[in-house]
Amino acid sequence: MTIRSFEDKTPRLDPSVYVDEKALVIGDVTLAKDASVWPMTVVRGDVNSIGIGERTNIQDLCMIHVTHRGGAQFPDGFRVRIANDVTVGHHCVIHGCTIEAFCLIGIGSILLDGVQVGARTMIGAGALVPPGKVLEGGYLWVGQPVRKVRALTEEENERLDYLAEHYVKNKNRYMNHPASS
Numbered sequence: 001m002t003i004r005s006f007e008d009k010t011p012r013l014d015p016s017v018y019v020d021e022k023a024l025v026i027g028d029v030t031l032a033k034d035a036s037v038w039p040m041t042v043v044r045g046d047v048n049s050i051g052i053g054e055r056t057n058i059q060d061l062c063m064i065h066v067t068h069r070g071g072a073q074f075p076d077g078f079r080v081r082i083a084n085d086v087t088v089g090h091h092c093v094i095h096g097c098t099i100e101a102f103c104l105i106g107i108g109s110i111l112l113d114g115v116q117v118g119a120r121t122m123i124g125a126g127a128l129v130p131p132g133k134v135l136e137g138g139y140l141w142v143g144q145p146v147r148k149v150r151a152l153t154e155e156e157n158e159r160l161d162y163l164a165e166h167y168v169k170n171k172n173r174y175m176n177h178p179a180s181s
Contacts, residue, residue: 033054054085109126115133
């Protein structure tokens with residue numbers, strides 16, 4: 001894994017965190033207990049902070065980034081906050097937004113500055129969430145731009161719980177059986 005300081009900021013990882021050897025974590029980043037970052041993902045907290053919660057998994061080929069502080073329109077910039085038990089699917093872009101607990105961000109989705117995703121939300125694959133959009137929790141959101149489709153079913157809510165648990169087990173398998181060269 002590549003963990004890189006930037007200026008005076010060094011990533012902080014709980015000992016139970018898994019970061020794949022082909023992932024990159026830079027700067028002001030906090031990864032909480034049992035979080036996982038998968039191959040070819042970049043988590044870049046160079047110009048603002050990133051916090052990733054417990055049991056949250058950031059799957060392959062994702063880009064997590066922030067917006068710098070100090071601009072006239074948004075003096076605090078936009079940091080990233082991803083709560084506990086979130087699954088960020090393959091190839092997503094998460095830029096300067098907040099995601100509450102027990103969410104699924106579908107494969108290839110793009111979430112832009114100032115987006116707020118409520119708890120227990122599913123975002124369909126390939127969705128585009130424009131800047132500043134607030135997604136009410138408990139619903140399925142799809143499309144470009146994203147739109148609310150319907151309330152989540154009981155089965156979908158159970159899946160949100162399962163995904164977080166599954167990825168903790170999966171990252172433990174990787175930590176217990178490291179790749180050989």
